[in-house]
Amino acid sequence: MYEDFKMVGADLYTQGITSSHGGNLSVRIGDRILITRRGSMLGHLQDDDIIETGLERNDSGITLASSEIGVHRAIYLNTSALAIVHAHPVHAVVCSLEMDEIVPIDSEGSYLLHKIPVIAAEHTVGSTEVAKLASQVLKEYKIVMLRGHGCFSIGQVLEEAYQWVSSLEVSARMICLARSAGIRMKEYRGESDKYSKW
Amino acid sequence: MYGWMGKILRVDLSHGTTREVPLDEEVARLYIGGRGLGARIVFDEVGPGTDPLGPGNRVVIATGPLTGTLAPASGRFSLSTKAPLTGAIHDSNAGGSWGVTFKKTGYDAVVIEGRADAPMCLEITDAGASLKDARDLWGKDTKETVQTLLERAGKSANVLCIGPAGENLVKIASISVDGHRALARGGVGAVLGSKNLKAIVVMGGWKPAIKDAEMFEFACYESGKWLKANPVTSQGLPEFGTSVLVNLMNASGIFPTRNFRQNQFEHAYSISGEEITDRLLVRKAACWGCPIACARRIRLDGAEVEGPEYESVWALGAECGIFDLEAVAEANLLCNRLGVDTISAGVTIGCLMEMSESGLIDYPARFGDAGAVLDLLGKIAYRDGIGDELAEGSRRFAEKHDAPHLAMQVKGLELPAYDPRGMKAQGLAFATSNRGACHLRANMLGPEVLGIPKRVDRFASRAKAGLLIVAQNSFAVLDSLSVCKFASFALGDEFFARLLSAATGIKYSAQELQVVGERIWNLERLYNLREGFSRRDDTLPVRILSEPVPSGPTAGQVVDLEPMLDEYYRSRGWDENGVPAQRKLAQLGLEGA
Known part of the structure; x- marks a missing residue:
């Protein structure tokens, strides 16, 4: 389990999907949560950077947990997620500043995600507003973007949740590249006009 | 209603009556259909202590809102009841096309209660339902029964029936679906047998209405893309059938062998999906509307028959130490005709074989003896000799011989093919x-x-x-x-x-x-x-x-x-x-x- 945290954390950092001290990871085991320590470096996680606390009830572990734990808890309580990745994928954040939903133009992103909803909140870090909005959207989607901040992604294991983040960022990078290059896209996908209805 | 047909058929065998009731929309929303709807009805109507083989037990056969639509692999249906093998709530699920035709009669489910005085056949069409005398069918195996009923009703009909095992209240009896699929587990065949209901014939022409056809077609289109892109659903299962798992499970050390004494079978390849494909396969087959097409039609003794699935290949093969593929296929075919669950039969016979080799019982059945398996299947179906004990399933059989530790079961239901x-x-x-x-x-x-x-x-x-x-x-x-x-x-x-x-x-x-x-x-x-x-x-x-x-x-x-x-x-x-x-x-x- 700890090895999964280290692998995904290191990947998020080395791929440039999050900053040195940004992002957080968690898994749910019954009524307990394992979550990265507040201020930990995802690229260099140690065993004691992974904190255990209650899903619904605090214990001493809460003093060390990520400041986003409220959002993680709300997601676990409202969905069947068993793992959550929160990261700050640069290109996806840029897209979220303009778009209400990110519809990938690349094949993999279309295939895996169809579309990624964007939510907005006045207080974007660890707020109850984000907890409520994100947990509701994730009842229907595997990943959600918080405008100007980052994404929350769910899975049955950390690797799965990480896959959606990685795929989102690649898709967003392609959208940004296509736009900056002024490319007028020739549609190659069947039924693509319906992706935004997914 | 959209997706659902909106009606349930109620059949009281004790009084020989049928009637329609509306499907409760709230129940449909909360439980959807199929197993969920069946569980709700069994929970509400089959009270504590009800004898599974008594008239108070219910049989709920139900489709779901996707059954018979363009949704991929949606040709299935469920049968829910209290199981005689376990005493627990139970549902069995089958494919083929019976469920689709049943839904086309205009019903989402049929709930059967009571017990007929004499063997009956239930016929359901889009014009209504009726009970018919089936005394002439009693004693026939499932193949004969299906053939006879199709000759009477026409080839557009589908038939669900029990064989001799169900008639004889064998607790591992299955229900045959068109002669080549099965509602297999838990002894559901005995429940129909206890009600004197030999068969259910369906014919219909209704189609479920779809609310948002455009979105539904898009979701089907996207689903199809994923099914085609996944090597399990687009290559492994279509090319080799479910027995594609034999070599994979064996290599992983989770292929139970000789009553779970080992979990690698030295002859696994001989009964693998690859061997079935190379040696016996005539053509692939699919349930209604399924793009996966994992079913096999094989040639056995000169005739084209349905091939064994992974679980059956295992239960009648490795579990009993048998690697003669034709013998395994023959045992599978015999189970289908007699109306016996292949998994429970194989595991119960495997239990007997271990007891025999250990000297706990004086009966000449040893691991690897394919002839003994064929012989015992007949004895089970007719409750003949030791078959009468085996017909009770491995738990009761092993307990009777003071060897409960040799019964590979949980809650009375035999383990399938994974260690x-x-x-x-x-x-x-x-x-x-x-x-x-x-x-x-x-x-x-x-x-x-x-x-x-x-x-x-x-x-x-x-x-x-x-x-x-x-x-x-x-x-x-x-x-x-x-x-x-x-x-x-x-x-x-x-x-x-x-x-x-x-x-x-x-x-x-x-x-x-x-x-x-x-x-x-x-x-x-x-x-x-x-x-x-x-x-x-x-x-x-x-x-x-x-x-x-x-x-x-x-x-x-x-x-x-x-x-x-x-x-x-x-x-x-x-x-x-x-x-x-x-x-x-x-x-x-x-x-x-």
Whole structure:
């Protein structure tokens, strides 16, 4: 389990999907949560950077947990997620500043995600507003973007949740590249006009 | 209603009457159909202590809102009842095209109660239902019965029937669907036999209405893309059938052999999907509307017949130490004609073989003796000699001979073809399954072997409960939609949520489907608790708990169940005895249950 945290954390950092001290990871085991320590470096996680606390009830572990734990808890309580990745994928954040939903133009992103909803909140870090909005959207989607901040992604294991983040960022990078290059896209996908209805 | 047909047929065999009642829209929304609808009706109408083979038991045959639509792999239906083999709530599920034709008669479900004075056949058409004298069919095997009824009704009909095993109240009797599919487990054939109901013939022309045809077609289109892109659903299963698993399971050290004494079979290749394809395959076949097409038509003794599935190849092959592929296929065919569950029959015979080799019983049946298997299947179906004991299933048989530790069963239902010592979440799945040891309540082959959705450490015990619960809930939903579980190798809950929403016009999210599955699971749990089941029944055979695997890639492994069970109960919101907390029941709308 700890090895999964280290692998995904290191990947998020080395791929440039999050900053040195940004992002957080968690898994749910019954009524307990394992979550990265507040201020930990995802690229260099140690065993004691992974904190255990209650899903619904605090214990001493809460003093060390990520400041986003409220959002993680709300997601676990409202969905069947068993793992959550929160990261700050640069290109996806840029897209979220303009778009209400990110519809990938690349094949993999279309295939895996169809579309990624964007939510907005006045207080974007660890707020109850984000907890409520994100947990509701994730009842229907595997990943959600918080405008100007980052994404929350769910899975049955950390690797799965990480896959959606990685795929989102690649898709967003392609959208940004296509736009900056002024490319007028020739549609190659069947039924693509319906992706935004997914 | 959209997706659903909106009607249930009620049949009272004791009084020889039939009537229609409307499908309750709220029940449909909360339980969807198929297994969920069946569980609700059985829970409400089959009270504590009801004799499974008495007139008070119910048989609920139900389709789902996706049955008979363009949704992929949606040609399935469920039969729910209280099982004579286990005493637990039970449903069996089958493919083919019977379920689709039944739905075309205009009903979502048929609920059968009572007991007829003489053998009857129920005929359901889009013009109504009627009971017909079936005394001339009693005693016929399933092939003869299907042929006779199709000659009478025409080839557009579909037939569900029991064979001699069901008539003789064999507790491992199955129900044949068109002669080549089966509602197999739990002794459901005996329930029909106890009601003197030999067969159900269906003919119909109605079609379910779809609310949002454009979105439904798009969701089908997207689903098809995923099914075609996944090597399990687009290559492994279509090319080799379900027996594609034989070599894979064997190489992984989880292919139970000789009553689970080993879990690698030295002759596995001889009974593998590759061998069936090379030596016996005539053509591939598919259930109604299924793009996967995992069924096999094989040539056996000059005739084209349905080929054995993975579980049957295993139960009648490796489990009994047999590697003569033709003999295994012949035993499978005999089970189908007699109406016997291949898994329970193979495991019960495997138990006898071990007892025989150990000197615990004086009966000449040894591992590897294919002739003995064929002979015993006939004895089981007709309750002849030792077959009368074997007809009660492995638990009762082994207990009678003071060897309960040799019965590979949970809650009375025999284990299928996965040794949980090499996949710990599967062990927890068998132990907690509401119908007894079963790979179709939750199959952890995905995460523990195939890497679907992602591969996890198959030997780890911690953090498996959550994965299992998601799978159990998802499978309950698939059984209620009704969609083949093989589709879920490629498709996640979000696909089924969109298909269901578009078909019915009722908005379901992926998470809401999980809640539906959780509701069904908890209702089934409540039923079993009401029948006296408890934590002590959520267990595994002693061999799995305490006999380390002797060799191979899983050498030294056993299942350390109790800590996993604790984690599972906590994750389910149940107390330490496995009783759902009131808070959990309130969340699921089951307060009064």
